Amino acid sequence: MQTAGRNRMQKIAVFGATGSIGASALDVIARHPESLRASVLAAGNKVDALVALCARHRPEHAVIADETKFAQLRDGLRAAGLDTQAHAGDAALDPLAAGDACDTVVAAIVGAAGLASTLAAARAGKRLLLANKESLALAGELVIAAAQASGSEIVPIDSEHNAVFQCLRSRDADAQVRKIILTASGGPFRGRTRQELKNVTPAQAVAHPKWSMGPKISVDSATLMNKGLEVIEAHHLFGVGNARIDVLVHPQSLVHALVEFVDGSTLAQFGLPDMRTALAVGLGWPQRIESGVAGLDLLTQGKLEFEAPDTDAFPCLRLAREALAAGGTAPAVLNAANEIAVSAFLNGELGFLGIPALVEDVLAALPAARADSLAALLATDAHARRIATDKIPTHAHRHV
Ligand code: NAD
Ligand code: MG
Numbered sequence: 001m002q003t004a005g006r007n008r009m010q011k012i013a014v015f016g017a018t019g020s021i022g023a024s025a026l027d028v029i030a031r032h033p034e035s036l037r038a039s040v041l042a043a044g045n046k047v048d049a050l051v052a053l054c055a056r057h058r059p060e061h062a063v064i065a066d067e068t069k070f071a072q073l074r075d076g077l078r079a080a081g082l083d084t085q086a087h088a089g090d091a092a093l094d095p096l097a098a099g100d101a102c103d104t105v106v107a108a109i110v111g112a113a114g115l116a117s118t119l120a121a122a123r124a125g126k127r128l129l130l131a132n133k134e135s136l137a138l139a140g141e142l143v144i145a146a147a148q149a150s151g152s153e154i155v156p157i158d159s160e161h162n163a164v165f166q167c168l169r170s171r172d173a174d175a176q177v178r179k180i181i182l183t184a185s186g187g188p189f190r191g192r193t194r195q196e197l198k199n200v201t202p203a204q205a206v207a208h209p210k211w212s213m214g215p216k217i218s219v220d221s222a223t224l225m226n227k228g229l230e231v232i233e234a235h236h237l238f239g240v241g242n243a244r245i246d247v248l249v250h251p252q253s254l255v256h257a258l259v260e261f262v263d264g265s266t267l268a269q270f271g272l273p274d275m276r277t278a279l280a281v282g283l284g285w286p287q288r289i290e291s292g293v294a295g296l297d298l299l300t301q302g303k304l305e306f307e308a309p310d311t312d313a314f315p316c317l318r319l320a321r322e323a324l325a326a327g328g329t330a331p332a333v334l335n336a337a338n339e340i341a342v343s344a345f346l347n348g349e350l351g352f353l354g355i356p357a358l359v360e361d362v363l364a365a366l367p368a369a370r371a372d373s374l375a376a377l378l379a380t381d382a383h384a385r386r387i388a389t390d391k392i393p394t395h396a397h398r399h400v
Pocket of ligand 1: 019131132134275
């Protein structure tokens with residue numbers, strides 16, 4: 001384990017390299033050629049984008065999850081005159097995460113598809129820059145236990161959790177911490193009633209007012225499921241329960257989280273809504289390194305506002321808290337049902353209000369059970385996806 005030290009080159013695997021977080025990570029890495037190097041780049045199925053990133057960053061390994069695209073990747077790398085080694089398939093990630101190819105893993109694959117590589121990095125003692133919150137919703141205990149056992153240092157990349165990490169200077173929210181307060185922008189539909197949410201479109205839902213992000217997390221932000229997943233994430237990362245995690249809507253998205261201590265002091269982290277700050281924290285920690293993000297001029301920002309979340313219009317936050325309280329397999333069911341619901345919404349098969357309705361229905365159909373193994377959690381994830389998929393038609397037209 002090493003930091004972005006002056007003498008030693010830190011080799012970084014960026015999983016989800018073609019995505020929004022991947023781009024931010026590569027931007028920060030490229031600012032530090034003397035100490036940081038992207039050694040592995042992995043993507044889902046965008047071969048051309050991956051080859052272009054390889055031409056720019058010259059990693060030793062490139063991985064495309066979609067196995068049918070292996071030849072295209074290999075030939076594209078060769079045509080670009082690169083000696084980057086091509087790999088394909090989900091299974092290719094784990095040995096690259098665990099072996100000599102990297103010191104640090106940026107876990108920025110979207111969805112439960114990121115779990116295996118996140119776990120591989122945690123088990124191998126790598127520094128883990130964890131953006132993939134779904135892996136914590138699905139198997140948080142196992143990821144944290146694996147990191148604990150190996151000495152893997154997890155630095156949260158989700159902006160709120162990164163903010164908490166900065167306030168605590170660790171992941172240890174001990175008895176001196178009274179509570180953690182995660183802020184939420186409120187998404188594009190803040191202030192609307194349920195009635196006004198019935199006919200919103202995918203294009204409106206992904207147009208986030210403050211952050212530029214991938215489509216899945218943008219929809220999650222619009223439903224407030226993102227904040228629900230973040231409550232679960234905070235529980236695992238900082239070892240605190242539902243009752244010590246508050247959510248506050250803050251439309252300006254300049255305060256990312258606050259930590260209240262037992263003596264009444266509250267620390268907050270401020271910054272422009274740009275994920276490169278969180279990635280620079282993860283890549284440099286405990287040093288501070290240049291990220292390309294400007295400082296905050298509070299005089300020009302105007303007012304900072306705070307309000308309570310509306311869980312009637314946005315029930316996903318309540319559903320996530322209930323799943324966390326139920327424990328066992330419930331968060332995995334919530335996450336799987338949500339992934340199916342969000343992709344059905346993006347495909348036009350489900351209305352916006354169908355997302356919480358479908359998730360609630362699947363949670364009722366699959367009551368929480370004990371979850372003490374990865375196999376049990378993966379079986380639950382698959383089962384919840386089947387049930388959710390089967391139930392899409394029953395929710396499809398209820399609200400339109
Ligand atoms: P995105 O859709 O922009 O990118 C997803 C990346 O994952 C792409 O590179 C894609 O090719 C890759 N991918 C998808 N399936 C894959 C698979 N099976 N194997 C390998 N790669 C695969 O998403 P994003 O917005 O960058 O979000 C990534 C993760 O980070 C999500 O878990 C999200 O919740 C989290 N996150 C994102 C932000 C943000 O600002 N974008 C903030 C906080 C947390
Ligand atoms: Mg966040």
